[in-house]
Amino acid sequence: MSVTVVTGSASGIGAAIRDQLLAAGQRVIGIDRQNADIVADLASAEGRKAAVDAVLEACGGKLDGLVCCAGLGPTAPSSSLIVSVNYFGMSELVDGLAPALERGTKPAVLLIGSVASVHQGMDKLPMVGAMLANDEAGARTQADAMAMPQAAYAGSKYAITVYARKKAVELGPKGIRLNVLAPGAVETPLLDASRADARYGEAIRNFVAPIGRNSAPDEIANVACFLQSAQASFVHGTVVFVDGGMDAMTRPERF
Numbered sequence: 323m324s325v326t327v328v329t330g331s332a333s334g335i336g337a338a339i340r341d342q343l344l345a346a347g348q349r350v351i352g353i354d355r356q357n358a359d360i361v362a363d364l365a366s367a368e369g370r371k372a373a374v375d376a377v378l379e380a381c382g383g384k385l386d387g388l389v390c391c392a393g394l395g396p397t398a399p400s401s402s403l404i405v406s407v408n409y410f411g412m413s414e415l416v417d418g419l420a421p422a423l424e425r426g427t428k429p430a431v432l433l434i435g436s437v438a439s440v441h442q443g444m445d446k447l448p449m450v451g452a453m454l455a456n457d458e459a460g461a462r463t464q465a466d467a468m469a470m471p472q473a474a475y476a477g478s479k480y481a482i483t484v485y486a487r488k489k490a491v492e493l494g495p496k497g498i499r500l501n502v503l504a505p506g507a508v509e510t511p512l513l514d515a516s517r518a519d520a521r522y523g524e525a526i527r528n529f530v531a532p533i534g535r536n537s538a539p540d541e542i543a544n545v546a547c548f549l550q551s552a553q554a555s556f557v558h559g560t561v562v563f564v565d566g567g568m569d570a571m572t573r574p575e576r577f
């Protein structure tokens with residue numbers, strides 16, 4: 323039986339992916355702050371190490387899949403928290419679990435990015451440079467100094483996408499596939515909180531994808547499960563937008 327770790331398994335997109343993998347007969351090890359097989363706080367280095375250790379024990383050191391969904395939106399308590407969870411909560415899980423994945427069967431990793439990662443100027447942000455240099459303390463300081471949670475969110479999603487594309491080159495020869503799924507607006511508690519926020523609510527409500535509606539979590543999970551499956555055996559190092567056309571609308575000449 324295939325064994326897949328899903329972070330953020332208690333809610334939204336992660337819960338939908340967990341349910342679909344279980345329905346397909348896989349074993350799922352869910353990680354979240356609550357209501358999960360492994361309860362861990364991915365915001366801290368200690369919490370991430372505890373999560374990796376618990377996974378290694380639960381899977382006996384051999385893993386077939388990893389899907390990193392756990393993330394915070396721009397309404398999170400601080401920009402530094404967004405950086406820690408959205409970037410280091412994914413990159414350190416990939417790094418920590420890569421040896422177990424190498425021992426797995428047709429192993430595949432999927433990171434949930436965002437269409438927000440394509441916002442212009444993300445590559446110039448000091449916090450992004452610090453994330454990509456694996457400097458968590460520096461990235462947290464830069465993020466809080468900028469005091470723009472929306473930029474911390476988009477910057478963390480841009481940085482984790484760059485991390486993934488570089489990591490794919492390293493993991494390919496080890497037989498591990500790695501991709502990024504970039505959703506548009508998905509009906510989850512994260513989107514509810516953003517829509518209700520006095521700072522961002524109106525812009526989010528007015529930004530409608532060309533397809534004319536937001537996604538259900540299952541529509542994201544459908545693509546995530548395909549990317550993790552043997553049917554996607556040659557899909558590696560890529561970013562798949564599942565966004566109802568948002569990326570096409572905002573930057574038709576870039577692909």
Ligand code: NAI
Binds near residue numbers: 332335364434436
């Ligand atoms: P959600 O809020 O429904 O689920 C996120 C899950 O992550 C929750 O169960 C939460 O407890 C967990 N989590 C947060 N911080 C954690 C921590 N420190 N340690 C362990 N677990 C933690 O949100 P949703 O929408 O399902 O988000 C999943 C991913 O999809 C996130 O990475 C988000 O950035 C991304 N995304 C969501 C979009 C949307 O419109 N909902 C759009 C684009 C990307």
